[in-house]
Amino acid sequence: MRSTLGAKRGLSALALGAAVLLATAGGVAAAQAGSNGVQVSPAAANTTGAPKNTFIGYFNVDPGATYGVGEEVSLSFNHPITNKEAVEQALTVTSNPSVPVVPHWFGNQRLDFRPQHYWAPGTQVTLHLRLRGVEGAPGFYGVQSKDVQFSIGRNQVSYVDAGTHMMRVTQNGRTIRTIPITAGQPDKTTYNGAMVISEKDLTTEMNGETVGFKGQYDIKDVPHAMRLTQSGTFIHGNYWSNLSVFGKANVSHGCVSMHDVKGGGDPSTPAAWFFNHSLVGDVVVVSHSPDKTVQPDNGFNGWNMPWSQWVAGS
Secondary structure (H helix, E strand, O other): OEOEOOOOOOOOOOOOOHHHHHHOOOOOOEOEEOOOOOOOOOOOOOOOOOOOOEEOEEEOOOOOOEEOOOOOEEEEEOOOOOOHHHHHHOEEEEEEOOOOOEEEEOOOOEEEEEOOOOOOOOOEEEEEEEOEOOEEEOOEEEOOEEEEEEEEOOOEEEEEEOOOOEEEEEEOOEEEEEEEOEOEOOOOOOOEEEEEOOEEEEEEEEEHHHHOOOOOOEEEEEEEEEEOOOOOEEEEEEOOOOHHHOOOOOOEOOOEEEEOOHHHOOOOOHHHHHHHOOOOOOEEEEEOOOOOEOOOOOOOOHHHOOHHHHHHOO
């Protein structure tokens, strides 16, 4: 199934507005995040002595955190940017080991950074913000000047085959587990493509009322939920479907789900295992679904855009 908007993404104090992104997303979701979701913190930019009209870039990485190899650095601005070149020159992402990291604009309020290929395990990445005093739009000046460093963990990419109803979980290129799943039913299909886990919640609410599925579901305690798109695609635990559907049929409203128990308290279930072995920034690749490929800006899924097109957007 797909959830309602409002679930929390693991976002930083100073920056990406998952809050902004989710609030403006439109479409299929609105999950109420559980009490164990990572909180979106308010911007903490230093505005002392700043001009009256300022802008802030909300970003999606936390200092010192460890993310999966698909983690993009994304900034959401609280005011439309018209002087994109000046803002882009004041924002850089560097890495050790060094690889080219290129920005791409989605509209005039979102700027994402990524390398051509997934990050190498163990990479140290730093976002450099030098926006203080930069005029991003007539009369609007940046106030932030700081560095944010985070790490990349092991390489985990999971491959969901909606045709065979199975997911193959790999780490560093080696299959570590194969899990039976159920994906979107024929008239409520799951997106194809590479989708990055952007949020983890031990429990969340999923309500069909907000996504055009009136009365079809309202599950207040969906266990082990991990967001894949801002429009509401999750990979999550499922305790309400008969065990026989996993690995055999697609019955969801667009999400990918695995067998779980109510309350999510059994660590031996496939959903609990996958949740405990996953990081924000890990990649889930869906194939053989009758749906289209997910849009690059629906979540942090720029990996679905060809590199030449990505570079052209900077």
